[in-house]
Amino acid sequence: MRTSLIALVLLVICSGPVAADNWGHWRGPTGNGSSPGATPPTEWSGIKNVVWKVAIPGSGSGSPVIWEDKVFVVSGVPAGSGGNLPKLSFELWCLNRASGDVLWKQTAVTATPHQGTHSTNNFASASPCTDGTHVYAHFGSRGLFCYTMNGELKWSRTDFPKMSTRNSFGEGSSPTITGNLVLLPWDHEGDSFLYALDKLTGKTVWQTARDEPTEWSTPLVVDAKGGQQVILNGQNYARGYDLKTGKELWRCSGQTDRPVASAVSMGDLAIVGSGFRGSYMAAFRLDGRGDLRGTRSVVWQVNRDTPDIASPLLTNGRVYFHKAKTGVLTCLNAETGEECFGASRIPGIATTYASPVAAGGFIFLTGRSGTIVVIKDSAELEIVSTNELGEGIDATPAPVDDQLFIRGTRHLYCISAR
Secondary structure, three states: OHHHHHHHHHHHHHOOOOOOOOEOOOOOOOOOOEOOOOOOOOOOOOOOOEEEEEEOOOEOOOOOEEEOOEEEEEEEEEOOOOOOOOOEEEEEEEEEOOOOOEEEEEEEEEEOOOOOOOOOOOOOOOOOEEOOOEEEEEOHHHOEEEEEOOOOEEEEEOOOOOOOOHHHOOOOOOOEEEOOEEEEEEOOOOOEEEEEEEOOOOOEEEEEEEOOOOOOOOOEEEOOOOOOEEEEOOOOOEEEEEOOOOOEEEEEOOOOOOOOOOOEEEOOEEEEEEOOOOOEEEEEEOOOOEEOOOOOOEEEEEOOOOEOOOOOEEEOOEEEEEOEOEOEEEEEEOOOOOEEEEEEEOOOOOEOOOOOEEEOOEEEEEOOOOOEEEEEOOOOOOEEEEEOOOOOOOOOOEEEOOEEEEEOOOEEEEEEOO
16 A cells, blocks of 8 residues: 555656746746746747747737746737727736646736827736736736636726826836735826735725836835835836835935836845936945935946846846847946946847846846847856747746746747756
8 A cells, every 4th residue: 555655646746847936927036037946948949949839819018927837928809999099808818837728818808998009019018926826917007807826806906097108108017916915006197106905805005106207117025124125116216115004215316217127136235227318227225214315325326228128137146237128238246336247239139128037047138029049147248049939029038947938929938948
């Protein structure tokens, strides 16, 4: 009997891969764009190392998120004529991680957007997020929707005021799960807020008014002396908030117009930057209070080659970022701001929307054309490979275990060497 039981256990263990990591948020488990344990391949093509690819109808640049055996992705699918703007079904898809089979699909809402979007944006550009119990899909002014992992709708919030974005550029900030909260930024040309919602009920725990115009960054939660903070970019100020109460703790001016890039952090520092109609990035001490401009709490700052759409990556004490929307890459020491290597053009990448990610000692740089260049996670620039899948990519890839999940303009891919 004991021998049979051991054999059964071994059969279960050996019957398929056991997921060691999850990627529940578009910035990954660290919030910085890096995976502590993933080792995806560094080379692939349209057929090489492609475990599966699945056509995803409609448009969406929200990144895939992965939890154990499930992959989640969002899309806005045409659902008929809506006049000047398209009528869309806003959908959340759940796929089997091993096979790519669709496990379930839910239409959160069918609606005609009240406002247009930039020609390079779409109406489903916010990434979903999950804690392994529920998955949250944010479709901007259409609402925030909470589902179980099996696709049952638990709650929705559709009562937020409609956003009026700058120049009708559209919406795109992603929610962040932390503890028992879901953080939802709501910065636009009207009254702006940062909301903290109870993740089990959707009820507002606190909301903090923000004197900010449109921006598209995502909140980052960091551990600091005195309690956890929420770091959020802004055109007027980069700011830190007390997670428990929503009270503003510190602020610092200097960011450029309509920020998109999200913050990263290391130790007692938060690093925030923007790069549209100007350049600014700085490292702020988390124990600072009030207006930090010109104080010792601003540890370092740079005024060149800073990121616009793509967020910076922080890995192994270094921060990597693209210049504006280009493929030009800079690497700094995250603690001191000193250059590891200066602005360097990455061959094959002209424009960038997806953010860099790090896994297995490598960094994956994604161009809008669909080229992904892999470099070493190092203080020196060393290109390892250049890869193509034959379609554009705006969503940030997700490395998990020995796999890399890539959302293209038409398909979702699972890349692995096994």
